[in-house]
Amino acid sequence: MSAVSDRLPTFPWDKLTPYKATAAAHPDGIxxxxxxxxxxxxxxxxxKALVSAADSPGYPxxxxxxxxxxxxxxxxxxxxxxxxxxxxxxxxxxxxKELVAWLPTQLGLGxxxxxxxxxxxxxxxxxxxxxARADHEAYDxxxxxxxxxxxxxxxxxxxxxxxxxxxxxxxxxxxxxARSHGILLxxxxxxxxxxxxxxxxxxxxxxxxxxxYDGIVAxxxxxxxxxxxxxxxxxxxxxxxxxxxxxxxxxxxGMMTSAPTQAAVIAALGxxxxxxxxxxxxxxxxxxxxxxxxxxxxxxxHSEASLYLWATRGESCWETVDHLAKRGILVAPGDFYGxxxxxxxxxALTATxxxxxxxxxxx
Numbered sequence: 001m002s003a004v005s006d007r008l009p010t011f012p013w014d015k016l017t018p019y020k021a022t023a024a025a026h027p028d029g030i031x032x033x034x035x036x037x038x039x040x041x042x043x044x045x046x047x048k049a050l051v052s053a054a055d056s057p058g059y060p061x062x063x064x065x066x067x068x069x070x071x072x073x074x075x076x077x078x079x080x081x082x083x084x085x086x087x088x089x090x091x092x093x094x095x096x097k098e099l100v101a102w103l104p105t106q107l108g109l110g111x112x113x114x115x116x117x118x119x120x121x122x123x124x125x126x127x128x129x130x131x132a133r134a135d136h137e138a139y140d141x142x143x144x145x146x147x148x149x150x151x152x153x154x155x156x157x158x159x160x161x162x163x164x165x166x167x168x169x170x171x172x173x174x175x176x177x178a179r180s181h182g183i184l185l186x187x188x189x190x191x192x193x194x195x196x197x198x199x200x201x202x203x204x205x206x207x208x209x210x211x212x213y214d215g216i217v218a219x220x221x222x223x224x225x226x227x228x229x230x231x232x233x234x235x236x237x238x239x240x241x242x243x244x245x246x247x248x249x250x251x252x253x254g255m256m257t258s259a260p261t262q263a264a265v266i267a268a269l270g271x272x273x274x275x276x277x278x279x280x281x282x283x284x285x286x287x288x289x290x291x292x293x294x295x296x297x298x299x300x301x302h303s304e305a306s307l308y309l310w311a312t313r314g315e316s317c318w319e320t321v322d323h324l325a326k327r328g329i330l331v332a333p334g335d336f337y338g339x340x341x342x343x344x345x346x347x348a349l350t351a352t353x354x355x356x357x358x359x360x361x362x363x
Contacts, residue, residue: 004131007130007131007133008127008130008131009123009126009127009130012123012336013034013035013336015333016034016321016330016332016333019321019322019325019330020032020034020325020330022322022325022326023324023325023327023328023329023330024328025328026327026328027328028328028358029328029358030328030329030330031328031329031330031351031355031356031358031359031362032330032351032355033289033329033330033331033347033348033349033350033351033359034330034331034332034346034348035332035348035350036160036307036308036332036346036348036349036350037229037350038223038224038227038228038229038350039350039351039352040227040278040281040352041227042226042227042228042230042231043226043227043268043271043274043277045267045271045274046226046228046264046267046268046274047264048267049263049264049266049267049268050231050260050261050263050264051260052263053259053260053262053263053264054260056258056259056260058259059256060256060257060258060259060262061256062092062247062250062251062254062255062256062257063087063091063092063247064092064257064262065259065262065266066087067266068092068262068265068266069087069090069092070087071265071266071269071270072090072092072235072237072265072269073085073086073087073089073090073237074269074270075269075270076089076090076204076237079193080192080202080204080205080218080237081202081204081205081206081207082202082204082205082206082237083206083211085204085237086240088240088243088244089213089237089238089239089240089243090235090236090237090243091235091236091237091243091246091247091250092233092234092235092257092262092265093219093234093235093236093250093255093257094232094234094255094256094257095221095223095229095232095233095234096188096190096219096220096221096223096234097124098232098255099219099234099236100122100124100125100127100128100188100219101124101127101128101131102128102131103128103152103186104128104129104131104132104134104152105128105131105132106246106249106250106253107132107151107152107184107246109129109132109134109151109152110132110133110134111133111134111135112134112135112149113132113134113135113149113151113152114134114135114136114137114149114150114151114152115128115129115132115134115135115136115137115150115151115152115153115154116136116137116138116139116142116145116150116152116153116154117136117138117139117154117156118138118139118154118155118156118159119138119139119140119338119340120159120161120162120334120337120338120340120341121138121154121156121159121160121337121338122156122160122161122188122337123336123337125154129152134151134152135149138338142155142174142177142178143173143174143177147181147183150181150183151183151184152183152184152186153174153178153183153184153185153186154186154187154188155171155174155185155186155187155188155203156187156188157171157187157188157189157192157200157201158189158191158192158194158195158198158200158304158305158306159191159302159305159306160188160190160191160306160308160337161308161310161332161334161336161337161341161344161346162301162302162303162306162308162310163191163302163303163304163305163306163308163309163310164302164304164305165195165198165199165200165304165305166200166201167201168201168205168207168208171187171201171203171208172207172208172209175203175208175209175215175216178215178216179214179215182215183215184215184217184242185203185215185216185217186216186217186218186219187202187203187216187217187218187219188219189202189203189218189219189220190219190220190221190223190224190234191224191305191306191307192220193224193225193275193279194224194225194279194282194305194306194307195304195305196283196286196303196304196305197304197305198304198305200305202218203216203218203238204216204218204237204238213238213239213240214239214241215239215242216238216239217236217237217238217239217242217243218236218237218238219234219236220234220235220236220237221233221234222234222265222268222269224307225275225278226268226274226275226278227278228264228265228268231261231264231265232257232261233257233261233264233265233268235265281353282307282349284353285349285351285353285356286309286349288356288357288360289309289347289349289356289359289360290303290309291360292359292360292363293309293311293347293363295363296363297313298311298312298313299311299312299313299314301344307348307349307350308346308347308348308349309346309347309349310334310344310346310347311344311345311346311347312334312343312344312345313343314343315343316342316343317333317334317335317341317342317343317344317345318333318335320333320345321333321345324345327362327363328358328362329359329362329363331345331346331347331348332345332346332347332348333345333346334346
């Protein structure tokens with residue numbers, strides 16, 4: 001066991017424990033803007049779909065029901081502009097984090113293989129490489145990487161933590177570069193429906209991939225757009241030559257989305273109204289928090305999409321975390337996402353209207 005755990009960094013959120021205690025001691029209670037977990041209700045139509053499928057005594061399949069695959073392919077074409085998507089182009093997964101963490105292992109990567117991800121990035125990209133004993137490195141521009149031995153390239157647009165959105169031109173150039181070197185490209189697009197000052201584009205769009213899914217896979221989640229973090233509901237879409245073997249591997253590993261969750265995903269992907277309602281909630285919270293932070297002396301960078309404000313006061317991120325914790329506000333330190341975040345904090349929009357108003361008042 002220690003041979004595996006010793007490969008991994010300290011779980012970052014454990015470092016926040018004392019600051020959480022400080023924030024929780026505020027007379028009016030904590031405003032937790034750190035983890036970014038949804039707090040709003042699961043839409044009623046999704047809850048009803050889950051309940052209606054509660055009597056599911058048999059094992060679900062890893063590939064999901066035909067109805068689920070229909071829902072995914074339909075959404076990918078309707079929402080992302082993808083074309084000619086069949087069941088072979090999609091694969092349900094048990095939330096996106098397990099996929100990110102175990103993908104290098106499931107791809108058979110190991111010592112001598114390289115995994116690359118953005119300079120500021122979700123820490124699980126690195127964890128996945130470490131679990132597989134593969135090498136890992138961060139990039140500013142992926143097309144400047146040495147392609148030798150590079151087996152897996154992660155994109156993340158909109159970005160967690162910065163909210164930066166890659167342009168269609170940047171995506172097109174990176175897809176072409178990865179293909180020219182035979183590098184598998186996975187694009188984490190879990191925040192794609194949460195663009196505020198930019199309109200995020202998927203690598204599945206024909207303007208980006210030239211009408212071919214060769215060598216590319218997009219990762220999508222329902223955690224944020226449908227408040228389904230507790231359901232563990234996500235999926236992949238892209239190259240069947242990649243997803244076919246992954247399906248077989250995941251069958252052996254028993255990585256099945258529960259039958260009630262599959263029914264809930266079908267309902268969620270078939271309805272756009274609840275996404276619009278949730279977006280409106282986040283727009284309001286974003287505007288209030290952004291103005292309050294700027295007035296308090298913060299500078300906001302990027303943040304044109306996703307559920308976070310990437311903010312700095314030009315000091316150590318831990319000084320900023322302490323400063324806000326003393327005001328009962330808990331945020332995530334930027335160095336959780338790489339050394340380049342050492343002077344930033346990530347402020348999540350995922351708190352109730354009442355708690356956001358409390359944070360604004362304190363700031």
